[in-house]
Amino acid sequence: MKTFLDCIPCLMKQALRAGKQTGADEKTLKKILDETGSLIKDIPLENTPVETAAHIYKIVSRLTGVKDPYKKIKNENILQAKKLLPELEQKINLAENPLLCAIRISIAGNVIDLGVDKKFNIAKDLDKILYQDFGIFDYDKFKHKLSNSNTVLFVGDNCGESVFDTLLIKQLKKKVYYAVREIPVINDVTYDDAINSGLNEISEIISSGVDSPGAVLSRANNEFKNLFDKADIVISKGQGNYEGLSLEKRDIFFLLKAKCHVIAEDIGVKEDDIILKGINI
Amino acid sequence: MKTFLDCIPCLMKQALRAGKQTGADEKTLKKILDETGSLIKDIPLENTPVETAAHIYKIVSRLTGVKDPYKKIKNENILQAKKLLPELEQKINLAENPLLCAIRISIAGNVIDLGVDKKFNIAKDLDKILYQDFGIFDYDKFKHKLSNSNTVLFVGDNCGESVFDTLLIKQLKKKVYYAVREIPVINDVTYDDAINSGLNEISEIISSGVDSPGAVLSRANNEFKNLFDKADIVISKGQGNYEGLSLEKRDIFFLLKAKCHVIAEDIGVKEDDIILKGINI
Numbered sequence: 309m310k311t312f313l314d315c316i317p318c319l320m321k322q323a324l325r326a327g328k329q330t331g332a333d334e335k336t337l338k339k340i341l342d343e344t345g346s347l348i349k350d351i352p353l354e355n356t357p358v359e360t361a362a363h364i365y366k367i368v369s370r371l372t373g374v375k376d377p378y379k380k381i382k383n384e385n386i387l388q389a390k391k392l393l394p395e396l397e398q399k400i401n402l403a404e405n406p407l408l409c410a411i412r413i414s415i416a417g418n419v420i421d422l423g424v425d426k427k428f429n430i431a432k433d434l435d436k437i438l439y440q441d442f443g444i445f446d447y448d449k450f451k452h453k454l455s456n457s458n459t460v461l462f463v464g465d466n467c468g469e470s471v472f473d474t475l476l477i478k479q480l481k482k483k484v485y486y487a488v489r490e491i492p493v494i495n496d497v498t499y500d501d502a503i504n505s506g507l508n509e510i511s512e513i514i515s516s517g518v519d520s521p522g523a524v525l526s527r528a529n530n531e532f533k534n535l536f537d538k539a540d541i542v543i544s545k546g547q548g549n550y551e552g553l554s555l556e557k558r559d560i561f562f563l564l565k566a567k568c569h570v571i572a573e574d575i576g577v578k579e580d581d582i583i584l585k586g587i588n589i
Numbered sequence: 590m591k592t593f594l595d596c597i598p599c600l601m602k603q604a605l606r607a608g609k610q611t612g613a614d615e616k617t618l619k620k621i622l623d624e625t626g627s628l629i630k631d632i633p634l635e636n637t638p639v640e641t642a643a644h645i646y647k648i649v650s651r652l653t654g655v656k657d658p659y660k661k662i663k664n665e666n667i668l669q670a671k672k673l674l675p676e677l678e679q680k681i682n683l684a685e686n687p688l689l690c691a692i693r694i695s696i697a698g699n700v701i702d703l704g705v706d707k708k709f710n711i712a713k714d715l716d717k718i719l720y721q722d723f724g725i726f727d728y729d730k731f732k733h734k735l736s737n738s739n740t741v742l743f744v745g746d747n748c749g750e751s752v753f754d755t756l757l758i759k760q761l762k763k764k765v766y767y768a769v770r771e772i773p774v775i776n777d778v779t780y781d782d783a784i785n786s787g788l789n790e791i792s793e794i795i796s797s798g799v800d801s802p803g804a805v806l807s808r809a810n811n812e813f814k815n816l817f818d819k820a821d822i823v824i825s826k827g828q829g830n831y832e833g834l835s836l837e838k839r840d841i842f843f844l845l846k847a848k849c850h851v852i853a854e855d856i857g858v859k860e861d862d863i864i865l866k867g868i869n870i
Contacts, residue, residue, distance in 0.1 A: 313605055313615065313618050313619065313622065314605070316601065316605070316622045316626075317598050317599075317601035317602040317605060317622075318598075320597065320598040320601050320626075321598040324594055324595070324597070324598060334594065334634070337594050338594065338634060341594065341597045341598075341629055342629050342630035343630075344626070344629075345597075345601075345625070345626035345627060345628070345629030345630060346626060346627055346629070346630060347626070348622055348623050348625075348626030348627070349623035349624075349626060349627060353615070353619060
């Protein structure tokens with residue numbers, strides 16, 4: 309997805325929010341905004357928003373000296389999600405369609421997004437998303453593709469959501485490679501966060517090599533690019549990965565909640581819709 | 590009021606919104622954001638937000654060639670407010686306390702603010718604000734001061750709101766100078782807009798000389814500064830004038846609705862509270 313004009317004030321807001329999260333003083337926060345502001349003229353709209361975000365979160369880390377501003381919140385969200393696991397596992401076991409139920413739960417986890425200026429309540433949002441209509445629902449195509457697949461590249465998004473992803477991965481019953489960010493960026497799942505989420509027990513965790521809050525092939529390492537080419541099915545979670553991968557040529561299934569109006573418009577749905585969208589199928 | 594860090598992404602958003610209002614193409618809008626972004630490093634937080642806003646709205650005018658992006662909407666809002674006048678006049682005449690009722694109506698008009706990212710519905714908001722509790726209610730002090738005053742400096746804010754101000758001015762029963770902006774900025778009331786609102790019939794309209802979306806003494810002309818010193822009572826409408834005048838030394842009564850959390854915090858109230866606040870009394 310290209311960068312839309314509306315992304316730019318939003319990126320400024322994200323820079324400030326991440327800076328505040330580090331506990332930096334007003335002078336440092338102003339410097340973050342100064343540098344972010346000056347960067348705008350160098351952002352071509354053809355870039356994906358997550359590529360620009362990568363620059364901005366690096367400004368925050370450099371000026372505050374804090375490499376992982378959301379570390380504490382990430383751990384809290386993982387813990388909170390883990391507490392809900394037994395109840396959710398039971399829900400899936402009792403569901404008429406366990407795979408679909410696990411998809412819904414995995415999408416519900418996508419509300420845990422600290423890059424977006426939206427409050428969330430995991431338990432409450434879960435309840436809603438379990439029964440919400442899909443904005444786009446390519447489930448039949450997904451199921452068909454899955455049944456003809458042996459290997460899955462699952463591109464992870466946020467911490468906490470990552471815990472819910474374990475439930476979906478169990479239902480896939482395939483060899484799953486779970487791709488994470490190379491370094492901490494916003495509350496996105498890194499290798500350590502993935503272990504902490506229990507993903508090592510049911511998948512092979514790999515780093516995408518990416519330092520942006522969304523997978524972008526031009527920033528990915530060879531292992532990821534290779535899997536992206538070779539995996540039978542690619543499942544991409546969340547907005548950031550949609551931003552980075554939506555213009556790729558291979559078939560991909562995007563699972564996300566459209567939390568901002570720009571992405572909702574790009575996908576062609578309403579804000580707050582939940583999506584199971586296949587491209588190039 | 591000083592510029593808070595949260596004002597900066599908001600100012601970026603305002604630049605984009607005003608630019609879009611002119612119908613400018615994507616390339617021009619990006620240029621507006623580029624220039625606005627580059628300006629941030631030159632904004633000291635000691636400035637009032639409206640001083641910075643003045644620079645930003647000038648960037649929009651210069652790059653789009655449109656001097657008054659909100660002209661059409663301003664006229665529509667004035668017309669819409671005028672249609673409500675007879676009904677509101679009757680409400681005031683029937684009120685137990687006509688002055689207070691007129692104050693509430695004048696504050697209700699303050700929802701018509703296109704600098705703020707909030708939707709409004711004049712008729713609906715009126716209904717609410719007529720019965721809403723005040724966050725700060727210095728009414729007794731206001732009434733006392735008014736009863737000892739002959740001349741009033743009334744600092745106008747937005748178009749449409751300006752029409753409702755006529756009702757309050759009628760209740761003041763004093764010699765009123767209604768101060769407007771020197772040039773169009775956002776949807777703030779200018780000389781022509783004030784005439785259009787019927788303010789010439791019940792007050793003497795003067796230009797403040799100010800080109801920012803809020804009165805700031807350092808940018809005002811001598812006539813305004815002189816009246817600001819000599820008027821027996823100063824009534825300041827809206828957020829922009831609060832931003833520009835809240836640190837002045839003389840007694841001022843601020844009438845506004847706190848539409849953004851930054852201003853609400855500065856005043857010490859909740860967002861969406863309505864305010865009749867006197868300072869230096």
